[in-house]
Amino acid sequence: MSQSYVKEPPTLTDSARAVLRAIATDGPATRPQLSAALQFSKPTMSAAVSELEKYGFLTPAGVNRGNVGRTSITYSIGSKAGLVIGVDCGTTRIHAIATGIDGLQIAEVETTYEPLPDSQRFERVETVLSDILAKCPAQRSDLSCIVIALPNMISPTLARLPNRQRFLDVLARLSETYQVPILLENNVNCAALAEYHQGAARDHSFAVYMQIGVNVGMGIVIDGRLFRGFKGGAGEIAHLPFPWSESEQPAPLGVESYLGAKALLERAGETWKSKAQEAPGDTSKLFAIVESEPTASMIVDRHARDIGNLAAACVSVLDPELIVVGGGVGQNARLLPEIRNTVERLCWPVDIVVGELSNKATVVGAVRLAMDFALARLLGENAKAAFLFSPDQASRLVSV
Amino acid sequence: MSQSYVKEPPTLTDSARAVLRAIATDGPATRPQLSAALQFSKPTMSAAVSELEKYGFLTPAGVNRGNVGRTSITYSIGSKAGLVIGVDCGTTRIHAIATGIDGLQIAEVETTYEPLPDSQRFERVETVLSDILAKCPAQRSDLSCIVIALPNMISPTLARLPNRQRFLDVLARLSETYQVPILLENNVNCAALAEYHQGAARDHSFAVYMQIGVNVGMGIVIDGRLFRGFKGGAGEIAHLPFPWSESEQPAPLGVESYLGAKALLERAGETWKSKAQEAPGDTSKLFAIVESEPTASMIVDRHARDIGNLAAACVSVLDPELIVVGGGVGQNARLLPEIRNTVERLCWPVDIVVGELSNKATVVGAVRLAMDFALARLLGENAKAAFLFSPDQASRLVSV
DNA sequence: TCCCAATGGTAAAGCTCCTTAACTATTCAA
DNA sequence: TTGAATAGTTAAGGAGCTTTACCATTGGGA
Numbered sequence: 001m002s003q004s005y006v007k008e009p010p011t012l013t014d015s016a017r018a019v020l021r022a023i024a025t026d027g028p029a030t031r032p033q034l035s036a037a038l039q040f041s042k043p044t045m046s047a048a049v050s051e052l053e054k055y056g057f058l059t060p061a062g063v064n065r066g067n068v069g070r071t072s073i074t075y076s077i078g079s080k081a082g083l084v085i086g087v088d089c090g091t092t093r094i095h096a097i098a099t100g101i102d103g104l105q106i107a108e109v110e111t112t113y114e115p116l117p118d119s120q121r122f123e124r125v126e127t128v129l130s131d132i133l134a135k136c137p138a139q140r141s142d143l144s145c146i147v148i149a150l151p152n153m154i155s156p157t158l159a160r161l162p163n164r165q166r167f168l169d170v171l172a173r174l175s176e177t178y179q180v181p182i183l184l185e186n187n188v189n190c191a192a193l194a195e196y197h198q199g200a201a202r203d204h205s206f207a208v209y210m211q212i213g214v215n216v217g218m219g220i221v222i223d224g225r226l227f228r229g230f231k232g233g234a235g236e237i238a239h240l241p242f243p244w245s246e247s248e249q250p251a252p253l254g255v256e257s258y259l260g261a262k263a264l265l266e267r268a269g270e271t272w273k274s275k276a277q278e279a280p281g282d283t284s285k286l287f288a289i290v291e292s293e294p295t296a297s298m299i300v301d302r303h304a305r306d307i308g309n310l311a312a313a314c315v316s317v318l319d320p321e322l323i324v325v326g327g328g329v330g331q332n333a334r335l336l337p338e339i340r341n342t343v344e345r346l347c348w349p350v351d352i353v354v355g356e357l358s359n360k361a362t363v364v365g366a367v368r369l370a371m372d373f374a375l376a377r378l379l380g381e382n383a384k385a386a387f388l389f390s391p392d393q394a395s396r397l398v399s400v
Numbered sequence: 401m402s403q404s405y406v407k408e409p410p411t412l413t414d415s416a417r418a419v420l421r422a423i424a425t426d427g428p429a430t431r432p433q434l435s436a437a438l439q440f441s442k443p444t445m446s447a448a449v450s451e452l453e454k455y456g457f458l459t460p461a462g463v464n465r466g467n468v469g470r471t472s473i474t475y476s477i478g479s480k481a482g483l484v485i486g487v488d489c490g491t492t493r494i495h496a497i498a499t500g501i502d503g504l505q506i507a508e509v510e511t512t513y514e515p516l517p518d519s520q521r522f523e524r525v526e527t528v529l530s531d532i533l534a535k536c537p538a539q540r541s542d543l544s545c546i547v548i549a550l551p552n553m554i555s556p557t558l559a560r561l562p563n564r565q566r567f568l569d570v571l572a573r574l575s576e577t578y579q580v581p582i583l584l585e586n587n588v589n590c591a592a593l594a595e596y597h598q599g600a601a602r603d604h605s606f607a608v609y610m611q612i613g614v615n616v617g618m619g620i621v622i623d624g625r626l627f628r629g630f631k632g633g634a635g636e637i638a639h640l641p642f643p644w645s646e647s648e649q650p651a652p653l654g655v656e657s658y659l660g661a662k663a664l665l666e667r668a669g670e671t672w673k674s675k676a677q678e679a680p681g682d683t684s685k686l687f688a689i690v691e692s693e694p695t696a697s698m699i700v701d702r703h704a705r706d707i708g709n710l711a712a713a714c715v716s717v718l719d720p721e722l723i724v725v726g727g728g729v730g731q732n733a734r735l736l737p738e739i740r741n742t743v744e745r746l747c748w749p750v751d752i753v754v755g756e757l758s759n760k761a762t763v764v765g766a767v768r769l770a771m772d773f774a775l776a777r778l779l780g781e782n783a784k785a786a787f788l789f790s791p792d793q794a795s796r797l798v799s800v
Numbered sequence: 801t802c803c804c805a806a807t808g809g810t811a812a813a814g815c816t817c818c819t820t821a822a823c824t825a826t827t828c829a830a
Numbered sequence: 831t832t833g834a835a836t837a838g839t840t841a842a843g844g845a846g847c848t849t850t851a852c853c854a855t856t857g858g859g860a
Contacts, residue, residue, distance in 0.1 A: 031808075041847075042809065043809085043811085045809095047846085065856075065857090066857095067858090068856065069805085071807090229719025233715070233747070234718050234719040235717065243644060244644055245645045249709075305649070309650055310641075313713060316639035317618070317640070317714060319633035320629065347639045440818085442838065442839085443840085446839070447818090466836075468827065469827060469835040469836025471826070471836090471837075804858090805858095805859105807856080810852080812851085816847080817846095817847105818846100820841105822841085823838100824837100824839070826835100826837075828833105
């Protein structure tokens with residue numbers, strides 16, 4: 001792959017690579033700590049650190065004194081290691097965060113709007129990017145990667161993106177302006193990655209994130225990496241067969257039209273018709289009265305059981321260690337017991353919890369993806385499993 | 401992990417490891433070929449080869465003469481690299497194959513019987529193993545791994561194995577007798593691995609194998625490795641929610657009772673009731689008359705559509721590159737067009753083909769798993785993702 | 801105040817595993 | 831018989847690690 005638009009990082013020794021990875025992943029550390037953790041001798045560690053300092057990838061960040069003995073120096077990621085930007089480009093909000101490759105936040109920009117035509121929405125991404133870069137201190141201006149999260153299935157051809165060409169034009173301009181790799185990712189996948197690294201799925205090795213809100217989707221994270229399938233469609237559970245029985249055949253996107261927030265409210269409306277009061281106008285109102293209003297509780301419990309069926313489908317195919325449920329509807333802990341029961345009844349017991357990151361999950365995940373990509377580039381590895389915009393062949397993305 | 405019962409293989413240099421892996425995977429080769437393929441210099445290659453010859457892992461296997469120039473020597477896997485055994489322990493048949501770690505077949509034993517109680521079935525495995533080892537030439541007696549494929553979900557606790565304790569006793573005896581690692585794997589997973597490496601999914605990187613017969617199951621292979629999920633339950637699609645609609649709730653194992661061969665024959669029986677002729681007594685008879693008999697064709701097409709729904713469920717969660725359909729019912733190519741249509745209608749187009757290995761798939765896959773494990777051990781890597789019987793703690797398997 | 805145990809860091813030498821460069825060995829065909 | 835082509839070895843050297851020994855800095859106690 002010729003990435004002529006980005007300069008190649010220097011080739012590092014194995015020891016330097018290990019040190020850079022350790023500090024980027026686990027935070028600042030001293031040479032003795034690193035020697036112990038990575039099993040390198042003292043001279044090797046000195047060489048590795050000075051190699052990384054030379055390139056500005058590492059920088060001293062404090063002195064440690066114990067009860068006795070010589071002081072040690074704590075090293076953290078240096079400014080030349082670059083910064084990354086994650087952007088959550090949603091239907092009513094763009095949220096961008098810039099961090100170093102160690103994840104330390106440098107700047108944040110958030111802008112909301114009434115639903116916009118795609119083209120204008122895409123152009124706002126350009127504004128947000130220039131805004132957030134303006135907020136970054138000058139010495140931290142070595143941008144190394146941008147990740148944009150979109151509420152669409154991201155295949156290498158971007159076939160399923162509405163207004164595809166418009167977006168490719170924006171990408172071409174961004175690529176021209178910033179001269180860095182630009183990765184696209186599905187927003188639910190990003191949220192899954194965020195919950196995995198910094199949310200409810202910390203300390204697990206294999207988690208899935210089910211987003212249940214207006215739309216329905218899933219992200220799969222295995223050993224810290226997103227699982228995307230062959231063309232980015234893994235986790236597109238809105239396509240699961242529903243309804244399906246001896247007498248009924250599935251409809252395309254049947255799950256989404258049955259389990260989406262709109263359908264939930266419509267069912268609530270139907271039920272309320274026979275009553276004097278007005279039906280709840282949005283799902284949070286529905287959940288607000290769930291403990292006091294038997295009708296609401298009935299509707300919610302039925303929804304929980306159906307989410308449980310959906311979860312059971314995922315369990316029977318994937319057998320995850322943990323399921324994190326999120327999204328406007330899914331994040332209500334009230335749903336959990338019934339979801340768990342249904343999964344256990346149909347498959348086997350699985351840990352199921354609600355997400356912790358709420359509506360920040362997607363940006364945080366986009367940033368994480370950018371960090372992973374940037375770090376892999378510094379380390380000379382190839383960051384697999386991401387869709388990279390390639391200016392050379394703007395008609396298709398490159399799977400890297 | 402202390403595997404005191406097996407002696408540790410020698411530590412090899414990187415170059416020797418690469419050579420051993422290349423020959424085990426791609427077959428015999430000469431030093432110049434290996435140098436070119438692995439990017440090692442001539443002196444390094446000489447050193448690597450003589451290192452491997454010293455341990456008996458490699459052996460000269462022929463001289464090549466070209467039109468001009470010195471002859472070269474082709475090296476193949478040597479006898480000290482060990483042999484492995486894969487066993488398909490089915491309900492009416494035990495089939496075992498012994499090969500070298502390069503996959504070259506050394507011996508084969510097959511025995512069929514009327515359905516037996518589990519205990520007797522397990523004990524037959526012991527007989528088959530001693531039979532097949534007796535058939536191996538004496539100089540190839542360095543057994544290094546046994547894989548047993550079972551028609552059950554293999555979790556680390558073996559919780560879902562009927563007659564669990566009986567089987568553990570057999571394993572303990574086998575472990576004592578042969579002093580080698582014994583791995584257990586689900587038979588469908590094995591078949592998936594076989595189709596991936598030597599069957600219909602050759603030249604693909606991410607394939608799933610759907611077995612549709614008496615039972616229903618799936619195996620997932622990503623980049624040459626089985627994907628098992630957290631406790632071996634990935635691909636247990638018999639647990640997918642079915643029936644599921646606005647009015648119906650799923651039953652445990654609903655898919656299997658609806659899509660299994662038994663249900664198919666029952667539906668056929670129902671349909672035939674209104675006719676003069678007798679209903680087909682097994683599924684192969686049903687498929688034999690499918691072109692001549694409209695009733696049969698109707699039933700088969702309906703079945704195909706439902707298999708398509710099942711496939712769509714897998715596609716929406718996993719997005720595989722290729723689906724291989726096998727099993728007593730699934731291997732009929734007649735089903736393919738309708739399966740493809742259904743998947744495309746609900747998700748997106750996916751390559752779908754029938755399996756090529758028929759009822760040898762499971763043994764072949766078991767052997768492949770054993771080869772992978774044995775090779776990884778020789779190379780000093782840890783073969784991840786397999787369930788290894790551990791004699792120390794016979795009550796649970798170790799996930800390696 | 802000065803010494804010393806404890807800890808952090810460096811210098812020197814050497815080992816392993818790879819390379820390049822130059823050579824030798826073997827083969828077939830002209 | 832000679833030489834072009836290919837296979838393989840020898841020798842020298844370098845990268846990147848280690849071990850061993852030493853030097854440097856610290857706070858506490860004699």
